[in-house]
Amino acid sequence: MLEAREISKSYNVDTPSTSLREAFERLPDRIFFSGREERKRLFWAVRNVSFTVRQGEAIGLIGRNGAGKSTLLKILSRITEPTSGEVDLYGQTASLLEIGTGFHPDFSGRENILLNGVLLGMSRREMRTRANEIAAFAELTDFMDTPVKYYSSGMYVRLAFAIAANLEPEVLILDEVLAVGDIEFQQKCFTKMDELRKHGCTIIFASHDLGSVKRVCDRALLMDGGRLIDSSHPEQVIESYLELLREQSHSAVC
Amino acid sequence: MIGTETHQQDGRSAVKMDPEKKLPVLVIRRGSNTALTDIREIWERRELVYMLIWRDLKLRYKQTILGVSWAIVQPTLMTIVFAVFFGMIVQVPSDGIPYAVFAYSGLLIWSFFSQALMSGSMSLSGNANLINKIYFPRSILPLASVCVRLVDLGAAAIPLWGLMLYYKLPFTWSMLWCPLLIAQLALLSFALSAVLAALQLRFRDVGSIMPILIQAWLFASPVVYPASIVGNEWRKFYFLNPMAGIVENWRAALFGTPIDRSAMMISGSITLILSLICIRWFYALSRNMGDVY
Structure with a gap:
């Protein structure tokens, strides 16, 4: 289960200094104008978003590029702090924001399963007992001792998803990671997600693939400009998303 | 808001x-992330520290021919260089201990310190992809990188015992000070490398300054020469460098000469204060690390 209460996130638009010289050049500014907050131009990537996901529920997160989906997922995964607001996360969370983060090309499949699992918060013992299961799910049993640098991109995706899906977390956060696998493997992932939910796993799934949102989720959230603008049955939300896109392309033409 | x-x-x-x-x-x-909550979380994630150490050591075996033996080869080669130029040609005194042993014992903990700073300060920028995508206490990265160097230090200590046996130097009870001094050194290395790593993410200049800084620090510490040749007018400033007290007392502990208590107190308290400042600074810098990098 997960509960987000009025979370917002702002970024400073002015790029922070990246070299010591720039930092020194800005020093007088910072000393003399530090009290003047309005000098900072803020960009609100997420504005006042509240929602609850019940245990065993899967929600899809849709919206245009730059709508704030990824920032929201980053906050839920603790990669970045919200500027204000709170999130309650119930139980262990596993988040897969990118395929194969933390994989080392020189390590074998088995070694990467161990490393990745521990990075995602599991213990080595648990990972050792699950390694064969993960390899079977990823259909990579014969390649477990091959360094992953020799894997094809499909094999890479399968391994990464198999690890996250087999952790059996209470909350699973996915950001557009299934798009790369082939249809057969995608089907397998959907089945796995259904199975996880039956065991009480809460899933949050951001995707541009509206079909898979419809397939996986009981509810969808639509974001635009950092705001949550719709939340209901996937079919309905997808309809209002398409409406939003139509409006936009219409105003672009006129 | x-x-x-x-x-x-x-x-x-x-x-x-x-x-x-x-x-x-x-x-x-x-x-919601502070040093205090992090300590609890680091403990919970201790397996991750272990895995990161394992990753580094294993990678070294996969990518280099000598693997972990480099930990021994490096200080040995440096000792040969200093033994030839400082020991034989310039004839730097070494407090009555054979210069080779004298230099090796100093260079042993110096290479730990310098390599912990070098690899520790790169530990965040070198793992930027992890920081961006997976949450874990950020301090685990510099911590693991200092721990890897502790493993190296253990390996590099073996030739030291060999040298001491060869030169028939006695093993004494004062060696019991050694673990304490190593603990102090490890704390100092961790705190400094954590803050340098966080600064390195913001200002890539840090990477360029480091080698020069470490070089200067080597000559400011009694590694390849004894502290006894430092003139009296400089002595009280000399021991403000926490490394001076550590290296000097490390040798005293190894070779059974009297421990310099005042140097130990000074370097101990400076290490503590400096580490607290560095760790606080690290948390101030690490607040939104996952955002920008």
Whole structure:
């Protein structure tokens, strides 16, 4: 289960200094104008978003590029702090924001399963007992001792998803990671997600693939400009998303 | 907008229990990660520290021919260089100990310190992809990188015992000071490399300054020469460098000469104060590390 209460996130638009010289050049500014907050131009990537996901529920997160989906997922995964607001996360969370983060090309499949699992918060013992299961799910049993640098991109995706899906977390956060696998493997992932939910796993799934949102989720959230603008049955939300896109392309033409 | 710390006393992430399902609840909010909550989390994630150490050591075996033996080869080669130029040609005194042993014992802990700083300060920027995508206490990266160097230090200590046996130097009770001094050195290395790593993410200049800084620090510490040749007018400043007290007393502990208590007190307290400052600074810098990099 997960509960987000009025979370917002702002970024400073002015790029922070990246070299010591720039930092020194800005020093007088910072000393003399530090009290003047309005000098900072803020960009609100997420504005006042509240929602609850019940245990065993899967929600899809849709919206245009730059709508704030990824920032929201980053906050839920603790990669970045919200500027204000709170999130309650119930139980262990596993988040897969990118395929194969933390994989080392020189390590074998088995070694990467161990490393990745521990990075995602599991213990080595648990990972050792699950390694064969993960390899079977990823259909990579014969390649477990091959360094992953020799894997094809499909094999890479399968391994990464198999690890996250087999952790059996209470909350699973996915950001557009299934798009790369082939249809057969995608089907397998959907089945796995259904199975996880039956065991009480809460899933949050951001995707541009509206079909898979419809397939996986009981509810969808639509974001635009950092705001949550719709939340209901996937079919309905997808309809209002398409409406939003139509409006936009219409105003672009006129 | 910021005053969100209303129903939790101090704005720290708190793990409370869900009354029905008995699942631990994690509260995420601004300022929820502090040094104190991190210590608990580092302990919970100690397997990750272990895995990162394992990754580094294993990679070295996969990518280099000598593997971990480099830990021994490096200080040995440096000792040969200094033994030839400082020991034989310039004839730097070495407090009555054979110069080779004298230099090796100093270079042993110096290479730990310098390599811990070098690799520790790169530990965040070298793992930027992890910081961006997976959450774990950020301090685990410099911590693991210092631990890897401790393993190296253990390996590099073996030739030292060999040298001491060869030169028939006695093993004494004062060697019991050694673990304490190593602990102090490890704390100093961790705190400094954590802050340097966080600065390195912001200012890539840090990487360029480091080698020069470490070189200067080597000559400011009694590594390849004894502290006894430092003139009296400089002595009180000399020991403000925490490394001076560590290296000098490390040798005293190894070779059974009297421990310099005042140097130990000074370097001990400076290490503590400096480490606290560095760790606080690290948390100030690490607040939104996952955003920008």
